[in-house]
Amino acid sequence: MIICIGAGPGDIGYLPRRSAELLANADVVAGFNAVIDVVRPLIPATAEIVQMGYRDQVAQLDIVAAMHHAGKRCVVVFMGDIHFSGFQYLERVERACGHPVETMPGITSAQVLASRAKVCFDETSFITFHRRGDLTPFKRHLVHVLQDQRNAIVIPCPWDEARSFMPWHIAAYLLENGIDPELKTEVWENLTRNEAEWHGTLAECAEHRCSDMSIMLIRCKTPMASQIEPPPGVSA
Template sequence: MIICIGAGPGDVGYLTQRGAQLIREADVVAGFDAVLNVVQSLIPADAQVIGMAYRDQVAQLDEVARLHHAGKRCVVVFMGDIHFSGFQYLERVERACGHPVESLPGISSAQILASRAKVCFDETTFITFHRRGDLDPFKRHLVHVLQDQRNAIVIPCPWDAARSFMPWHIAAYLLENGISPDHPVEVWENLTRGEAEWHGSLLECASHTCSDMSIMLIRTLAPMASQIEAAPVP
């Protein structure tokens, strides 16, 4: 068995019961070190733990695949929900194993943010820049989302100075591409783990710095009116 599990936004209390059960029953638990720290209390004492970072993830996943093919019950733990911002990592797991693997979704920071900020996903588009490869198509998509009068929940790209696309970079890019500076913006950090929140305009966000553990909400200037029936007349 090998299964990829979304561990939630950072607090083990947001891990699904099924995910917790699979970790408790695993022979091998693998993932990035920060994610393993979240689920540490659930890992069996006799389980083999395989931590990794961006630089050695390919080699470490090859070792996980070897143990999987040797008959070990292997779990690879992802932060958040696999299909929100971990899809490239899932591809790496499948490449190492040589076949498709099962995945168990988790709660994402985008879902937590939608709850905190009271926005509806029907009226909101989610975009992640936390990925390798060309970001330009996703940047253009974000411009179109706001032009279409939808909210946008955005996960920034932290990594390094040459590639980073953090909230202040995102704001500057949108302003350069004709998006109104008046859009209300919220930046939330460390959701479910001592979170902090910042509120301001898109213009103000262009000079607001924050940590890598951040997620951004850009609200539409034209919120959709309620479509429920009118309240009864007393």
């Protein structure tokens, strides 16, 4: 057995019960160093831990795949939810194994942000720049989302100065592409841990600096009207 699970946004209290059970019964637990640190209290003493970073992930996943094929129960842990910003890593896991693998969803920082900021995903688009490769199509998509009068929840790209696309870069890019500088914008850091929040306009965000552990909300100018019936005594 091999299964990929989402570990949640950083606080182990947000880990789904089913994922905790899978960890408790694992022979092998693998993942990036920071993610392993989140779930370490739930890893049994008998389990082998395979940690990795960006540079050695391919070689380490080959080791995990070999143990999987040898009959070990392997759990590969992702931060947040696999289906929000982990698909490239999932592809690496499946490439190492040689077949599709089962996945177990988790709570994401995007979901926590939606809860904190009281926005609905029906009226909001999620875009992540936390990925390898060309970011241009995703940048254009973000512009179109805001032009379509939708909220946007955005995960920045923090890897290095050469290609990072942090909230201040994102705001500057949007301003250059004609997006309203007065759109209400929020930057949240370390959600579910040592939280910090910043509120301002898109123009002000271009001057705001924050840590790598950040997520961004850009609110549409005119919120979508409620579709429920008016309260008693109020005409529609």
